[in-house]
Amino acid sequence: MAVNSAAPGLSLREEGARCKASLEAFTENLITKLAVSKPEAEQLCKYDRSRRDGNMYLHFPFCFLDAFPGVPIEAVRIVALSAVLWMSYMRAQDDAVDKNRASAPILLFLRDLYLRESLRLLYTIFVPNSKFWDSYSAYFDEYAYAVLCECRKHSSIESHYPEEEFCAIAKGKAAMAKYPLAALAELSGHHENVALLTESLDCFHVGYQYWDDVVDWKEDLASSKYSLLLTRAFEGMENREGSPDELRERIGHAVYYSGLAEANLEESNRWLERAYDLSIEARCTVWANYLKRLQKQAAVLADDLRLIMTKDTL
C-alpha cells in the first residue's frame, strides 16, 4: 500500500518491517553486550515479538504524512523507531508494575535501555529546548496517570467504573501515540492539524477500547482485568458465586444477552466515526482509511452477533 501522494513510492508494510528489524537488532545487540543467558534472551525478545508484522504502530508516523508535508524520510524513520522502542518500553513497564509478577533484573535494565534509546533517537532531531518536548512531557504525564488509575481502581477488584474514567484511561494509556504527531508538526512546521489529529487519535483509542473489551472479555475475565464491560456484567448479576466455568458462562450470558456487547459496539462506532471525521477534516486519508476499516469491521461484528442470537436453532 502506497502511503499517500505526499510520499509516493513508500510502502507502509516495508517501513514497518524496517522498523521492526531495527528494534530486533537493538535487542540482539544488548543480549550480546550484556552476556544475557539463553532463557533470559528469550524473555527479552518477547517484547519485540509482541508487535506482529503489519501492526499499525510499526509504521505509525507514516500514516499521517498527508498532514505534515516536507519531512525528510530519514527523520520520519527516526520518529517511527523511537515510537516502537517506546512501545517495547511500555510493555516491559507493564510487567514491572504488575504486582503479581516479579520482574527479573535483566528485564528492568532492558526496559530502561529501550527508553534511553527511544529518547536518544529523538534528541538527534530535536534540540533540548524544542517545543516538541513540552508535548512529550504532557503525553507522558497523561499516560502515567492513566496506568496508575487503572492499576489502583480496576485490577483484581470490582469497582464502580464511570464512563468518563473509562474514556480517560483508554485515551491516557495510549497517549504517547500522540508524540509522533507532535514530532511531525515540529519537523514540518505545519502545526495547523495537530489538534484535529490528536483528538482523532484520542477518539480512536476510546472506540478501539470499547470494541476490544468485547473481543477480549474472556481473556480479561481470566486475568481479573475488570474492564467497563465486565464491571457492568458483574453489576447485573445477583449471584457471583460458583466455579470459574459457571461464572464465565453467566458473564457470557450477560455480555451477549443483556445488550452489553451491542452497546459497546455502538459506542465504538460512535467514537470511530468522530475519529474519522476529524481525520478527514485534517485531510489525512491514510489514517482515515484505517479508521473506516475498523468501523466497518465493528459493524459487521455487531450484525453477526445479532444474527447468531436471533436465528432459529434446530
Place this chain on the structure above:
Amino acid sequence: MKTESVVASKIEELDARLQMEEDLAEMLSYL
C-alpha cells in the same frame, strides 16, 4: 422459550465469532 442448552450453544458460537476478530485486534493493538 430457549432452553439452557440452546443458549449455551449460542454462547459458544458467539465466542467463536469473537475469536475471528483477534487478528485485527493484534494489528491495531498499542498496548
